[in-house]
Amino acid sequence: MSAPASGLAQIGKSVFIKGELSGSEDLYLDGQVEGSIALKGNSLTVGPHGQVKASVDAKGVVVQGKLEGNIQASDRVELRKSAIVTGDIATQRISIEEGAFLKGKVDIHRADTK
Amino acid sequence: MKFFRGSSAAETIPTQSSQKLTRRSSGLGELSRTWESAEGLCVLDLGSTSPTNIRHFTERGHRIYSEDLLIASTDPVLATKDEQGTTVLDSRKFLADNLVYPAAQFDAVLCWNLPDYLDESLVKPVVGRLWSVLKPGGMLLAFFHTRDAGPDSPCHRFHIVGSDTLEMQKIELRREARRGATSPVQIAGGDGFQLQRVFNNRHIETLFRDFASIKFFLARDNIREVLVVR
Numbered sequence: 394m395s396a397p398a399s400g401l402a403q404i405g406k407s408v409f410i411k412g413e414l415s416g417s418e419d420l421y422l423d424g425q426v427e428g429s430i431a432l433k434g435n436s437l438t439v440g441p442h443g444q445v446k447a448s449v450d451a452k453g454v455v456v457q458g459k460l461e462g463n464i465q466a467s468d469r470v471e472l473r474k475s476a477i478v479t480g481d482i483a484t485q486r487i488s489i490e491e492g493a494f495l496k497g498k499v500d501i502h503r504a505d506t507k
Numbered sequence: 508m509k510f511f512r513g514s515s516a517a518e519t520i521p522t523q524s525s526q527k528l529t530r531r532s533s534g535l536g537e538l539s540r541t542w543e544s545a546e547g548l549c550v551l552d553l554g555s556t557s558p559t560n561i562r563h564f565t566e567r568g569h570r571i572y573s574e575d576l577l578i579a580s581t582d583p584v585l586a587t588k589d590e591q592g593t594t595v596l597d598s599r600k601f602l603a604d605n606l607v608y609p610a611a612q613f614d615a616v617l618c619w620n621l622p623d624y625l626d627e628s629l630v631k632p633v634v635g636r637l638w639s640v641l642k643p644g645g646m647l648l649a650f651f652h653t654r655d656a657g658p659d660s661p662c663h664r665f666h667i668v669g670s671d672t673l674e675m676q677k678i679e680l681r682r683e684a685r686r687g688a689t690s691p692v693q694i695a696g697g698d699g700f701q702l703q704r705v706f707n708n709r710h711i712e713t714l715f716r717d718f719a720s721i722k723f724f725l726a727r728d729n730i731r732e733v734l735v736v737r
Contacts, residue, residue: 487565489558496579498572501565 406442414447423458433467441475454484456493463497528675529668533724534648534732536671538615541646542569543670548614551640553621555678559666560617572613576633577662577678577700579605580626598632606633608640616641618649619665620730622714624700631714638717641737647718649733651706656729662700 401421404410408424415431422430423440429448430437436453439445443458450465456476464470466484474492481498489495542548548569552560553576564571585596616637622630637647652660663675678699706714708723708731715721715735724732 487561489556489561491558493556493558494575494578495556495561495573496575498570499561499565500570501568 406440439476448480526677527666528663530673530675530726530728530730531671532673532732533671533726534650534722534734535667535673537722537724537734538646538648539670542567542615545614549612551608551613551616553617554619555664557664557666559668559674563667572608574605576605576621577624580629595628596626598629601629602632602636606636606640610639611642611645612640614642614645616645616647617665618647620650620652620662622649622706623652623660623702623704624662625703627703634714635717638737643737645737647715647735647737649735651711651731651733652702653729653731654705654707656702656705658702660702660729662702 401419402416404420404422404424404426406423409426410424411427413429413431414420414426417432417435419436419438420430420432421438421440422445423442425444427446430445430451432449432451434452436455437449437451438455439458439460441457443456443460445458445460446462447460448462448465449460452467453469453471454464454466455471455473456478457473458475459477461479463480464478464482464484466482468484469486469488470482470484471487472478472489472493472495474490476490476493476495478494479496481500482495483500483502485502487499487501542550546568548564549572550564550569551572551574553574554560555575555578556573561571561573580596580601585601586594587597587600589595618637622634625633641647650665662678664678666674666676668674711723711731711733712721715733718735718737720736722734724734726732
């Protein structure tokens with residue numbers, strides 16, 4: 394994948410974070426995180442070197458690396474072909490590339506329409 | 508025990524990415540009739556992660572769990588020695604990390620060809636666990652090679668493309684090896700999993716003896732489909 398767009402919060406390959414991560418902007422994560430990630434209304438991208446052991450709560454989630462934990466996405470989840478995900482996924486829409494690995498549940502919740 | 512002559516046939520459809528065979532599946536057809544009229548089913552797919560299968564079930568409002576037991580069985584920490592000093596896989600350790608679900612969770616389990624390629628030491632324990640995680644009345648679909656298929660029958664992954672139609676794609680172990688371990692026990696040969704055994708009908712009945720009923724579908728492509736009900 395090409396480098397993330399400028400203006401995006403980034404966690405580089407060499408960074409290790411343990412604890413609760415929250416924010417109100419999109420995040421590109423290519424390092425290691427253990428704990429929980431809360432980005433309600435924003436997107437999380439786990440880069441190809443990313444190793445996440447955390448529950449994730451975000452608007453959109455794109456995974457290219459490794460993620461161990463449940464994913465709650467209010468909009469969309471994308472698992473790219475290099476993704477290795479262990480955990481349950483709850484979202485409105487999901488896209489899984491051929492080659493992605495998932496061990497867990499996929500639960501699609503459609504938004505209520507009025 | 509019933510035998511049904513299914514109308515399965517395999518056709519080669521060359522694609523740009525990888526060759527896929529299409530086959531009709533009488534077992535899947537019968538299973539599909541069950542869930543077509545149902546809502547909110549809980550399905551367990553024990554094959555390789557299949558975006559096609561995930562889409563198939565989620566578009567119909569069902570929940571799908573994906574768990575690749577063949578790959579999980581290649582974890583080197585499972586290797587242990589039996590009383591004769593032969594390397595076997597530790598089924599207790601395997602079941603501590605895999606198929607961990609509450610009892611009576613699933614309406615359907617898709618085993619595909621798992622029993623044919625899974626290490627001997629894991630087959631019965633896995634079937635026992637599947638019995639417990641299936642709801643009463645829940646159904647399990649499994650495919651078994653006949654003797655005519657030959658010992659070098661490649662291991663395929665299965666994608667549901669219609670109510671009774673599957674696409675079969677040969678599993679390439681090199682691609683899967685990045686998931687982790689190489690096999691501690693030699694179940695993988697060349698670039699795929701090796702057929703471990705050929706079950707006859709009596710063996711299959713014994714394997715699923717705790718289930719309430721069993722139905723066989725014979726196909727022309729040397730695969731015997733089995734649908735069991737808990």
